Amino acid sequence: MDNKSTIHIAPEALTVMNKDAEEAYPNECCGFFYGHIDGEGKRHVSYAAPVINSKDGDQRRRFEISPLDYMKAENYALEQGLTLLGVYHSHPNHPARPSIHDLKQAVPFFSYIIISVHEDGIRASTSWLLNEDIGEFEEETVTGI
Amino acid sequence: MAKLIIPTPLRKFTENQPSISSSGNTVGEAITTLAETYPELKKHLFDEGGKLRSFVRVYVGDEDIKALDNEATTVDEQSVISIIPAIAGGSY
Numbered sequence: 001m002d003n004k005s006t007i008h009i010a011p012e013a014l015t016v017m018n019k020d021a022e023e024a025y026p027n028e029c030c031g032f033f034y035g036h037i038d039g040e041g042k043r044h045v046s047y048a049a050p051v052i053n054s055k056d057g058d059q060r061r062r063f064e065i066s067p068l069d070y071m072k073a074e075n076y077a078l079e080q081g082l083t084l085l086g087v088y089h090s091h092p093n094h095p096a097r098p099s100i101h102d103l104k105q106a107v108p109f110f111s112y113i114i115i116s117v118h119e120d121g122i123r124a125s126t127s128w129l130l131n132e133d134i135g136e137f138e139e140e141t142v143t144g145i
Numbered sequence: 146m147a148k149l150i151i152p153t154p155l156r157k158f159t160e161n162q163p164s165i166s167s168s169g170n171t172v173g174e175a176i177t178t179l180a181e182t183y184p185e186l187k188k189h190l191f192d193e194g195g196k197l198r199s200f201v202r203v204y205v206g207d208e209d210i211k212a213l214d215n216e217a218t219t220v221d222e223q224s225v226i227s228i229i230p231a232i233a234g235g236s237y
Contacts, residue, residue, distance in 0.1 A: 028236065055233070062235035067202045067209065070229050074152060078163060084153040091236035102234035105200065107154040108189075112234075 006042045007085075007111050007127050009144040010035075013048040017125075020050040021090035021117040027059040030089040032073040033113065034082040043085055043111060043140075049073075062101070063089045086111035086127075093117075096124040098137045106130040111140060147175045147220040150227040158185040172203060172226055173216030190228070202229040 009017075013033055020029040033048040051073070055064040065087070077084040087110055091099075096116035098106075106112065108130055116123040125145055128137040146166040151159050159165060160183075167182070169175035176197070180187040192198050203210045204227040210218045220226060 030232075055235075061237055063233060065232040067204060067227075067229045067231075068207065070152075070232060071150075071204065071207075071227055074150065074163075074227075077153070087232055089234060094236040099235060099237050101237075105231060105233045107152075107200075107230045107232075109154040109157060 004138070004141050005111075005129050006141040006143065007045060007113075008042065009033075009045045009113075009142065010047075011144065013045045014125075014145055016048040016050065017088050017113065017115060018122050020088075021092075021115040021122060024053070024059075024090060024092075025117050025119070026092045028053055028055075028061065028063040028090050028092060029115075030063040030065055030087065032065075032087060033085055033111075034077055034080070035085050036083050037085075045085055045144075047080075047082065048088065049076075060092055061094075084110075086113065088113035088115065090115040090117045093119075096126040098128050102128075103130075103135075103137060106137065108132050112137070113142075146222055147172075147224040147226050149175060149179055150225060152228055152230055154230055155186060155189055155228065158189070159183050167226075170219060171214075171216060172205060172210055172218045172220055175220055175226055176203070176216075176228070200231040202231060203227070204229060 031050040035044045035046040054066040055062045096114045112128045127140040167175040
């Protein structure tokens with residue numbers, strides 16, 4: 001049986017994430033996305049919002065979200081009756097695969113959308129979920145892109 | 146009884162409750178009480194030495210407890226304690 005998680009990204013949310021990745025290039029962008037999980041466990045992203053990359057240092061290969069921005073995201077989800085489904089960030093000039101740094105900081109439940117962006121634009125987008133039992137990411141099936 | 150805000154990634158350990166009232170006169174006591182009530186939370190909040198994990202940030206209101214009295218920061222019924230996972234990463 002295929003237990004792979006599925007995540008559907010609404011066009012409006014995808015546009016926000018891709019635009020953020022292109023505008024931040026060659027730096028990494030980051031942000032949150034929100035939506036709901038249906039009765040079958042499928043994730044539906046309806047809204048995405050960029051957040052400032054607060055990383056001190058080389059933002060071409062690192063991102064960080066400030067605790068206050070994190071708190072705002074949780075509050076927004078509660079106010080809107082949405083679920084905070086995860087975090088997106090870009091990998092400028094690198095593949096849309098999680099790095100060891102991404103894995104080290106990964107938290108349970110969140111989907112991690114990674115956007116590979118190059119000078120000529122978006123190359124690929126993938127989404128990953130931490131498997132806590134094995135301490136590794138598992139790729140989600142992404143629909144809507 | 147301070148109010149603790151549980152981040153979405155940890156809510157599966159608190160029966161999906163986004164906030165929980167927890168007894169204790171300090172941040173450390175309130176979080177310890179929380180972890181005793183929901184034991185599966187413990188490994189996500191504390192390291193083997195019983196210290197708060199470095200990837201976990203704690204705020205009282207809008208203040209980082211590191212700028213206050215760390216885990217000894219006093220709290221009361223009006224206090225809102227936020228548990229915040231550090232969100233970071235990078236391409237290589």
